[in-house]
Amino acid sequence: MITITEVKNSKDLKTFIDFPHELYKYDPNYVPALYLAEKDLLTKHPFHQHSKMVLFLAYDKEKVVGRIAAILNNNYNNYHKVSAGFFGFFESIDDLEVAGTLLDTAEKWLKTQNATSIIGPVCPSTNEVCGYLVEGRNEPPVVMMAYNHLYYNDLFFDLGFEKNTDLLAYVIDVSNFKDKSVKLLGKLTERLSTRGITIRKVSLKNFDSEIANCMTVYNEAWNENLGFVPMTDAEFAQMAKEAKMVMDTDFCLVAEHQGKIVGFTLCIPDINQIQKNMKRGRLFPFGIFKLLLGKSSIKKLRVLALGVTEDYRKLGIEAVLYGTLLQNAVKKQIVEAEASWILENNEMMNRALENIGGEVYKRYRIVEKKIV
Structure with missing residues (x-):
């Protein structure tokens, strides 16, 4: 029983x-x-x-x-x-x-x-x-x-x-980001520049203000997603605090228009490649050393979040953010990136990932039932 x-x-x-x-x-x-x-x-x-x-x-x-x-x-x-x-x-x-x-x-x-x-x-x-x-x-x-x-x-x-x-979870083979993709990225970046839109790294020096601005974008850009609810200041700060511990600013980018953040992407190293060897998930006594010393061996990234406010969509910002991430990944000898998760009916994001060679390689599900 x-x-x-x-x-x-x-x-x-x-x-x-x-x-x-x-x-x-x-x-x-x-x-x-x-x-x-x-x-x-x-x-x-x-x-x-x-x-x-x-x-x-x-x-x-x-x-x-x-x-x-x-x-x-x-x-x-x-x-x-x-x-x-x-x-x-x-x-x-x-x-x-x-x-x-x-x-x-x-x-x-x-x-x-x-x-x-x-x-x-x-x-x-x-x-x-x-x-x-x-x-x-x-x-x-x-x-x-x-x-x-x-x-x-x-x-x-x-x-x-x-x-x-x-x-959906997409896998992107970073080695496929070759000359043709780099040239296309250059043209898209130049086109955005003529509109006054630039892409830059997140500033760790001004991290708190960066997070506040990104939170505004997040709560606007994701508001139509399934299960969305605006994060509280404390929740967003908690997510940022956790991400900062493993953050590499080459993979955390913002899109700016005349000083206003209109899009961002948060991408973090796949620390699971190290964590899987930590017995029962314990940091102590030796797990912390595995985590700290193993970071340089990580060859995979996860694109955790990428969003653009509604007025700035369809301008190519999403493609430039993804492309810049991949370009930086090549320089750091990253082999693979996972973009996840994407709603199966999010046509814009699914198309953007397919256009840079992303392939769906994992599928996750949410279920529901009426309570009677």
Whole structure:
């Protein structure tokens, strides 16, 4: 018989965070989450200032067999004028009873919060890791992207969930960025310059003001995306703080028009290439050295965010931002870049990536179900 326990103390929280290590023990593609980062996300992240999250563990006798978070994102509901509920941090053995009991527990809690639907997985929102892998190249995930057993899709659909949307991850072979692409980038850059639009690196000296301006762009450029909700100042600052720790300004660019930031891109090294060798995601005693000393060996990047405000779209800014990233990547002997995630119906971004040789190589999914 499957029993459910709510996480209420530090011991339970540790069990919750560590469960995936056991679930993926024999999976060579698994990358453990950093324990301290995961603990902060579950307990101290700015998300908790405006919303609720309850964690549950599933047991078969004394053995942990699954986990889930039930999430009420008040900012999302207020922004969209809906009463949605969410689930996240879902992990389960390949067992319909275990998965069903977990999801039913989350659904029941959300119903007490007057939610009329359950959507997920989001951890804890679309501003962090979200979706679950449904197909893709057999390799570890890049930084801040989901990874899971492929049987999850069958579990969700067998339990009455339906597809909400798919999220696409593109791979870009940096070595393909050759002379022809460089010449095209030069022409596009020159054309933007005649309109008074320039591309430059993010200034670390004026980092706080840069972040404030980028946040304005983010909240405007992403406002039509699925699951979007404006980030609070604290949430954006938290994301920037985390990114700054691994940031290379050659891959963090802004588009400016007469001193006003109208677009930006945030691209970070794929630290998962190092993190996958850190036992149980612990930084101490030796993990921190692996992380610091291994950065120079990283040969893959993740384009985490790229957006342009509506009035400046279709001018070629997106293409120049991508092209400049790739040009800088070539200089630093980067082999590959992943642009993720992109909504499957975002025609403009999908076309821009295809035009620079990007190919969809992984697909993630968000599902939903009515709460009755």
